[in-house]
Amino acid sequence: MKSFADLLDRLVLTPSRNAKLKLLTDYLAVTPDPDRGYAIAAITRDLDILSVKPAMIRALVSERVDEVLFGYSYDFVGDLAETVSLIWPSPEAENPEADLRLSAIVETLQAASRSDGPKLVERWLDDLDSSGRYALLKLITGGMRIGVSSRLMKQALADYGAKDVTEIEELWHGLAPPYLPLFDWLDGKAEKPENLAAAPFRPVMLANPTDLEELARYDPADYLAEWKWDGIRVQVTAEKGVCRIYSRTGDDISGAFPDLLAAMEFDGAIDGELLVGHAEDGAIRAGTFSDLQQRLNRKTVPAKLQKQYPAILRAYDLLQDSGEDLRPLPFERRRERLERFVAALPSDRFDLSPLVPFEGWAEVAEKRNAPPDPVIEGLMLKRRDSAYVPGRPKGPWFKWKRDPRLVDAVLMYAQRGHGKRSSFYSDYTFGVWTGPADDAQLVPVGKAYFGFTDEELKQIDKFVRDNTIERFGPVRSVRAEPDHGLVLEVAFEGLNRSTRHKSGVAMRFPRISRLRWDKPPHEADRLETLEAMLE
Amino acid sequence: MRFEDLLRPTPKGLYCPPGDFYIDPVRPVERALVTHGHADHARPGHAHVMATRETLDIMGIRYGEGFAGATQEAGYGEVIDINGVTVSWHPAGHVLGAAQIAVEKDGTRIVASGDYKRRRDPTCAAFEPVKCDVFITEATFGLPVFRHPDDREEIGKLLKSVAQFPASAHLVGAYALGKAQRVIALLREAGYGETIYIHGAMQKLCDYYVSRGVELGPLAPATIEKQAKDQFAGAIVIGPPSAFADRWARRFPDPISCFASGWMRVRQRTRQRGVELPLILSDHCDWDELTGTIREIGPQEVWVTHGREEALVRWCELNQIRAKPLNIVGYEDEAE
Structure with missing residues (x-):
């Protein structure tokens, strides 16, 4: 439990992705089974164990600690699990050598009944040290949020076993904690486990970004083009009555889309874009990404939302048709099969992403910037003869996004970065003008922390330090006046209405594209310019 | 009375x-x-x-x-x-x-x-x-x-991280009088024999401790030769906590910020300061x-x-x- 607790403490404070991977792989290398498997499941929150309510923990601690002293402490620390883990009085006869194993705790909790909870927890709180107690309390109250996605965990497993991450993704849904067959394979002690689960995830094929210069090296006649839709890329699979919707990294997201799941009356696996949309004159009209966001990251979906924002699938590719694996076939052949396959599906839930005819690359360049639908974010180019292979091979598939929207905004606040950037003001809040022309005010419209070079970062940092008006902890407000300030050209993918922001708009994927030292702030854009870009 | x-x-x-x-x-x-x-x-x-x-x-x-x-x-x-x-x-x-x-x-x-x-x-x-x-x-x-853990365990965390991330400099924030010298002395007790780099503000006090018979081992100023940033890869650098939020800290490769303080017991305090490796060491x-x-x-x-x-x-x-x-x-x- 100690090494698991130490790992959590390090992970939660480590911002760098590579450093997180290093911490995880080092942990996997020295931790025995089944502890490491349970640790992974605990971090990705895939453990099904007895959970307890914070009130129960509060009751336990009140038997041991004076209420007043607990109150002072809780006020200072601010987190119940942490306060309890620190304040818990260890019994006099302490035996720090007896290291309680994570697996012992997990397996006991899996078998425990609700009424066993308090007694078990009390005993463990006595046996563990404070960081162990903290890990335990986070584990059993479901508060394990430490900035490690299941995607990152799969990467760590791949790094640990020197495998490709797509192999881990492919297996993931046939496995359960503590993943013993997986580790045997990663350690070279056994063959790769076979995924025997019905409706498994198939590793996704991804495209590389491209431009006109690169495309000139390829023959346009070898490629087909289709629109790239602004939703979430998914794989929908139905086999032997088992239906699943997977994200492109193999996470099962079926629970969030029961309406689409219910319409999956087929046997096969489709690669497509999940959107929300309504049937209109025999076709589906897709909603914007902000409509789709109403449906994302939900545990339960109210009927009203399902009706207002029905989930639909816009199909790109067919991977499996009944018992037949189509992935080795050329794209052009798969496309024909896909067209027939989708034609048999309910038209209010499934449609095809249409192919886009073109003569040469110049026409592609033009079309990607003038899409016929606002929910399109660019074009996909796929070689006619390309097999469906996992990962991001160079050559068979390209994506070419439309040019980003640009706006000139004024730097208003800067915040110190983390890790490598902790001595730099590297996170920028910027605003545009609003109100009457003779008395315009800046209103914040977004925040960006990348897009600039290291050299530009130094220049902005110097500007921030030389032009600070006020400090609030790690944040500084800087001079932003009509004739004195720094104008940032900000690029972004789209704009949504937002009630959370004072300006009423929220940018998607904003980044700094240029520093406009040449431009006086009063020439920066006005809010009206942004409002006109609303989708 | x-x-x-x-x-x-x-x-x-x-x-x-x-x-x-x-x-x-x-x-x-x-x-x-x-x-x-x-x-x-x-x-x-x-x-x-x-x-x-x-x-x-x-x-x-x-x-x-x-x-x-x-x-x-x-x-x-x-x-x-x-x-x-x-x-x-x-x-x-x-x-x-x-x-x-x-x-x-x-x-x-x-x-x-x-x-x-x-x-x-x-x-x-x-x-x-x-x-x-x-x-x-x-x-x-x-x-x-506030129940401070064993000093040796905290120094052990630092040494483990130094071994895990050999390309990084570990920047340890420590109060110039007392804490800095104690961190150094504890590192020496744990068997760390490498040169420890110190911020200029600590030089005189470290010299004074040595003159009073406190063994601190090899120390060197954390100043940088031109284009020799790599000299601090794998090194432990000790400075006053305020210095690490300042431009001074940029001379170090892939820095990992550590802070030696009793306040590091509380995770929220640690996060607020952007500390990656808290060392719960208090005087x-x-x-x-x-x-x-x-x-x-x-x-x-x-x-x-x-x-x-x-x-x-x-x-x-x-x-x-x-x-x-x-x-x-x-x-x-x-x-x-």
Whole structure:
């Protein structure tokens, strides 16, 4: 439990992705089974164990600690699990050598009944040290949020076993904690486990970004083009009555889309874009990404939302048709099969992403910037003869996004970065003008922390330090006046209405594209310019 | 004699009316007795300062030779009469030269402990409990959530990370007087023999510790040769906490920010400061040591000063010990 607790403490404070991977792989290398498997499941929150309510923990601690002293402490620390883990009085006869194993705790909790909870927890709180107690309390109250996605965990497993991450993704849904067959394979002690689960995830094929210069090296006649839709890329699979919707990294997201799941009356696996949309004159009209966001990251979906924002699938590719694996076939052949396959599906839930005819690359360049639908974010180019292979091979598939929207905004606040950037003001809040022309005010419209070079970062940092008006902890407000300030050209993918922001708009994927030292702030854009870009 | 007639809090600090002197006054006074060299306890500008040799030297290093009109050295165990009040000096275990001051008249004794800790520290003399009627204790970490772990475990975390991330420089924020030298000495005890790089602000104090017989091993200034950033890959660099948020920190490759402080016990504090590797190392008592010391000394009354007075006073009440907060202004939290 100690090494698991130490790992959590390090992970939660480590911002760098590579450093997180290093911490995880080092942990996997020295931790025995089944502890490491349970640790992974605990971090990705895939453990099904007895959970307890914070009130129960509060009751336990009140038997041991004076209420007043607990109150002072809780006020200072601010987190119940942490306060309890620190304040818990260890019994006099302490035996720090007896290291309680994570697996012992997990397996006991899996078998425990609700009424066993308090007694078990009390005993463990006595046996563990404070960081162990903290890990335990986070584990059993479901508060394990430490900035490690299941995607990152799969990467760590791949790094640990020197495998490709797509192999881990492919297996993931046939496995359960503590993943013993997986580790045997990663350690070279056994063959790769076979995924025997019905409706498994198939590793996704991804495209590389491209431009006109690169495309000139390829023959346009070898490629087909289709629109790239602004939703979430998914794989929908139905086999032997088992239906699943997977994200492109193999996470099962079926629970969030029961309406689409219910319409999956087929046997096969489709690669497509999940959107929300309504049937209109025999076709589906897709909603914007902000409509789709109403449906994302939900545990339960109210009927009203399902009706207002029905989930639909816009199909790109067919991977499996009944018992037949189509992935080795050329794209052009798969496309024909896909067209027939989708034609048999309910038209209010499934449609095809249409192919886009073109003569040469110049026409592609033009079309990607003038899409016929606002929910399109660019074009996909796929070689006619390309097999469906996992990962991001160079050559068979390209994506070419439309040019980003640009706006000139004024730097208003800067915040110190983390890790490598902790001595730099590297996170920028910027605003545009609003109100009457003779008395315009800046209103914040977004925040960006990348897009600039290291050299530009130094220049902005110097500007921030030389032009600070006020400090609030790690944040500084800087001079932003009509004739004195720094104008940032900000690029972004789209704009949504937002009630959370004072300006009423929220940018998607904003980044700094240029520093406009040449431009006086009063020439920066006005809010009206942004409002006109609303989708 | 009423206790308050021997020693009482005033806006300038703790004052002894019969002896006409102050202990750790926060404003310039005629006669000051100084417990230790931290800036909030040892201020310049007094007419006459009495302190240990080390504390006087440290004040000289920090403020220049003219920091007081006159100085008088007091050794541990020495007993000195000031206007009929008996004053004696006892190690406090806080930093090099730190002393508790016992003040006695007509059979009443009050001990002002200044700042103190109970665990072993290779850089200074260990705390000695002194029987007294009133024990004046600090309460910097006076909440039951503060229970400092074993020093060796914390130093072990640092050394493990240095081994795990050999391309990074580990920047350890540590208060320049006491904490920095203790971190270095603990690293040496753990077997770390490499050169440790130190910020310029620490040079003189580290030199002084070495001159008083504290072994610190090979140290070098954390200055950089042109284009030789890599020289700090895998290195441990120690500087004042404020320096790591500053441009100074940019000279180091892939820095991992560490902070050696008792406050690192609380995760929220750690996150707020952007610290990646907290090292829970304090020169103050933790809760168990505070309450243990009060039990051991067994005074009639406990006066609680700077820190979380209310929690420690509450503990005393629960244990039938008379206690009150002193509310002296001007002392700071540890190294924040």
